[in-house]
Each structure stands twice: as C-alpha cells, then as structure tokens.
Amino acid sequence: MAIITLTTDFGLKDHFVGSLKGTIYKELPDAKIVDISHYISPFNIHECAYVLENSYKNFPEGSIHIVGVDAEPTPENKHIALLIDGHYFIVANNGIIGLITSERKPEKVVEINIPNPDYGSFPVLDVFVKVACHIARGGTLEVVGKPFDALKDLREFTPIVSDNGNKIIGSVIYIDNYGNVVTNIHKKFFDAYRKGRDFELTARSTKISRIHNKYSDIINYDLDKEHRRGAGDLLALFNSAHYIELAIYKSDLNTVGGASTLLGLEFRDTVTVTFE
Template identity: 35%
Template sequence: MPVLTLTTDWNQQDYYTGAVKGKILTSCPDATVVDISHQIQPFNLSQAAFVLRNSCFHFPPGTVHLIGVQALPEPGKGFLIVRAGGHFFLSADNGIFGLLLHNEPEKVVMIPVNDPPDKSPLEQVLELTGYACELMKGTDPAILGEVVESFEKRTPMRATIDESVINGSVIYVDSYRNAITNISEELFRRVSKERPYEILVQSNYFKIKTVSKTYSDAPEGEMLALFNSLGLLEIAIHNGNASELLNLKVGSTVRVRFSDRKM
C-alpha cells in the first residue's frame, strides 16, 4: 500500500490540507496519507527540516513526502523531486534539502513551472500531487522532469569548537518548550576527554554543572541538561517551560566550557 506524508505550514483549520488530501485520494485511492505536521511556523524551513528529518525515515522505503512549507518556487525556479535513502521528497526548490538531508541525494529531478505562473498557488500544489501519485505507482522520477545536479541548498547551523569550548545554539523548541541544541553527544564526548565542564545558557547567565540521564534527575522546577533521543543536548526544566522561563528561542546561544583538570 503506497504511503504519502504531508508536512506543511497550513494549520489544520485551513482548507488547503483538505483540498490536497482529496486530490491525492481521487488520483490514488489506495494511498495512505499521513500527516507529519501542519503546525510548522509559516515559511520556517529550518523547523520543517528538523521535524521531517527526524521522522521521515521511520516510514517504509518508497514513501513519498510532500513538503508544503514555502510551497511555491521563486521566479526562475521550479519544483524538485528528490530521491534519498529510498524515499521520495517533493518540494519547491527553496533550499530545504540542504537542511533536511545529511548526505547527497541519489537523484534530483526538476519540474519546471511557467514564469510567471499561470496557476494560483493552490492549483500549483494540487498539480504537484499528480507527480506524487506517479511516484507511488513506481514511475521513475527521471521521466517526470529533468535530472539536475545543481539546486538550492541552505546550510544548517552547526556547533563549533573554540579551544576548550563548544559553541552551539538552539535549533528547535519542542511542544514541552524544551530547547534542543545542535550540540551532539558524540561531539561532547570527543571534546570532553573526561574533563570537568559547565553548560552556559544565554551567555553566562545560567549554568549547569552536569548532564542528567532523565528529566526527573532534577527537582521539579529546576533547570537541567540531557542528551535526548536524537543524541542532541537539550535544555529543560523538570515539569516546567524552559523556553519561556530562560528566554530561549531558535538561535539562542548554548556553550559547553571545559576545564583543563581531569575529573
């Protein structure tokens, strides 16, 4: 049974989602349509990439992922079909694949659009569902457009190392208002070398001296840091709202400073 996922910034109350689902099921009545998220902040490609990257590859190989964030191409650009990791992704050529994929895609196909467009924004997205249905039927994406080597890629925010400091930042705030950073456990262990450390949140204003294993390691209402299920350093408050209370948002600074003496 073919599977198609939707990741958009349309919100559930908008009619766009219903129109797209109806079009998909009319063209591909056997398809299973799964909502990954319709709560992406408007035009927020980084948030969309984070949510999709950490969920899409749990779906069966051959799943088609339709991305409706910054859904319309800029003048002179088109839509892309990208095959990566045995999955297919459809999106405007807006840079999201540089944020979404760790490795180079297996194939990229450009679907051209008229410039200026002769269809409304919704009509263009509905037209894209036809390509999604072709992919679910097993059609080679190369038949659907032009294979290209060059396309827009945005660069994700990465943690950097400066002597004995890891300089990171918040890349996502989850529904519990925990702040997830771009500091990986692998990077932390590699730089640490079992040295003492302190985690500095919002410059030097808040300091954490240890990494917890669970949220309950800290007393209720207290700040803590842990490595989450993604292997990323997360700043939280036990049963509290870290984002609001610590004034954390995407882009906020989080650093890990190591001392030279051994633990």
C-alpha cells in the first residue's frame, strides 16, 4: 500500500485532520498515513511549497501527497493531480507545486474531474481524499481527470539580480520552529554570481560576510571556550535545502528569541547580497 502524506494549514485544534485520516482509513484500512505538517501558515503557498519540496523526496516513489492549503476550487484555482519525480501530488493549481516543477518536468498532469463531486467547504476531504484512495488502489490519473497544461508559476522564489550582476536581492520565504530565517537565495544561484568574490549579506541593519555549511561552524574550537562564538550568536549558512538561512546558534524562539525576532525579519522581507 502506497504512503499517503498530508500537508495542510489546518492545525490540530479542530476536527479536520482527524476527519481526513478517518475517511482514508474507512476506504483503505491498511493505509499508511504520514503527517508532513499541519502548521503551514494559513493560505501561505510559498511556505507550503518550501516544506513540500524539502520533504517529498525523502519518501519512496509511488507516495501520494495530499496538499490542503488554499484548496477551495474556483475558476482560477482548479484542482489538479500530478505525477512528478515518481510521486503523486493532489493539490490546487495555486502555485504551490511550482517550486517542484521548476526543477522537474511533470510526467502527467490532470485537472480533477471525478463523477458527482461534492464541492462543499471541505474540498480536501470531499475531493482530494477520493483521488488519493483511487491512486492508492492502483488507479490511474487518466480516470480522475483530463490532461491539463496551465500550471501556475510560483512567484517570489527567484531572487532579483541587479547592478550588472553585483547584487542579489532576495527575500524571506520561511521561518522555522527555531526562528531561523530562510531566504530564497539558493547556493547554486549564489555561486553563479559570486565568481570567487568577497560579499556582504545585509538583512535590515545586520551585515554578514561569511556563510557556513553547518550551524556548529560558528565555533572555533582552537580558541579557549571564553573566547569562542557560540550559543546566542548570529550566523548565516546554507541549510539542508541549500538556501541561505540566518540563524541564532542554539536559539529558542519561545524564550530568548530567534533570528526572525532578534533581527526583526518577517515573511517577504528583503535580504541582499552585494559582491565586492
């Protein structure tokens, strides 16, 4: 039985997530359901795209990913099902899938058109679950929809290059549980314009001239402990998804704060890299 994953902005206070799982189990008692996240910020398709892109690839091919963010159907927000990189995605055509399709061409895309759809206020349950269960039973995409070729792009994931290639203007796309700030500047993009030059990264009034590969790189173990940088200090690094991230080493967003609160950075705020 294929794995079915759930990524939503539903939270866990209400009945929504439980209803999804119960309906799946009623259809497929042996189903394997994995929660990726139910704490996507409400209707934040950029945040959802980042989480989805960096989680789906860790599942086996054939996995089915239900994406319940901004899923209400409208003439401009159609329901689609896709086969990409060996994985199935059931999602609204609102741009969420754009981060994945920017790197990989879909093998199949259909606009969902199931018989007698119940388009109520809970389309993830009424439509997406039905499609997921169909696929999990071995069904094909052709049965649930017709070919679709109007995928929406995801805006704001590509930084702007200015000053004849001497400056990258990026933005904050995600803030994690630690308050770490993830930008849309990917290592490949950064390296393509750096060309071995020195640089200065600016976020509000903060300036950084070094990017690490892991959090503990901030510590110089050749120095005595009292002279080292460490917990509570700011650093920039290429995170596990290879995007530039700003972090406070060993921070706690709920007590001392994280990079987002201490630097005053929020979703869509500007981060720039200037090459010298």
